[in-house]
Amino acid sequence: MTTRKSCREIETAIIRKAATVLLDAGYEIRVHDGCESGAQRRTVADVLGDCFSTDVSSFYLYRKEEGKSVSSETALGWVQFIHGNGCDVMADHTLNLEAVLQPVSDLADRYL
Numbered sequence: 001m002t003t004r005k006s007c008r009e010i011e012t013a014i015i016r017k018a019a020t021v022l023l024d025a026g027y028e029i030r031v032h033d034g035c036e037s038g039a040q041r042r043t044v045a046d047v048l049g050d051c052f053s054t055d056v057s058s059f060y061l062y063r064k065e066e067g068k069s070v071s072s073e074t075a076l077g078w079v080q081f082i083h084g085n086g087c088d089v090m091a092d093h094t095l096n097l098e099a100v101l102q103p104v105s106d107l108a109d110r111y112l
Helices: 007-024 044-049 095-110
Strands: 028-032 037-041 056-062 077-082 090-093
Touching: 007 028, 007 044, 007 056, 007 077, 007 090, 007 095, 077 095, 090 095
Parallel strands: none
Antiparallel strands: 028 037, 028 056, 056 077, 077 090
């Protein structure tokens, strides 16, 4: 017998996948929850720990360059998640991330 996943379980799986593919692509992630930004994150567990405190979480993506502080750099892209939307949790992102995020979109489509 198959059990249906809850909205939160689906969203967590999709956000985990997004964090994984972005970190694997060499990005560092700063999570913004609409109220405040977290520190730069380098692990999936840290990223997930900063999500779900409000209705919206955004990932701002950075790469450390030689001799520069990551925090002083301009974000290279962003991904917005709207919690409560289930498989449509990934609401928007910058176009330069389309290819990197394709596996995330594929996962979300499997929950339709």
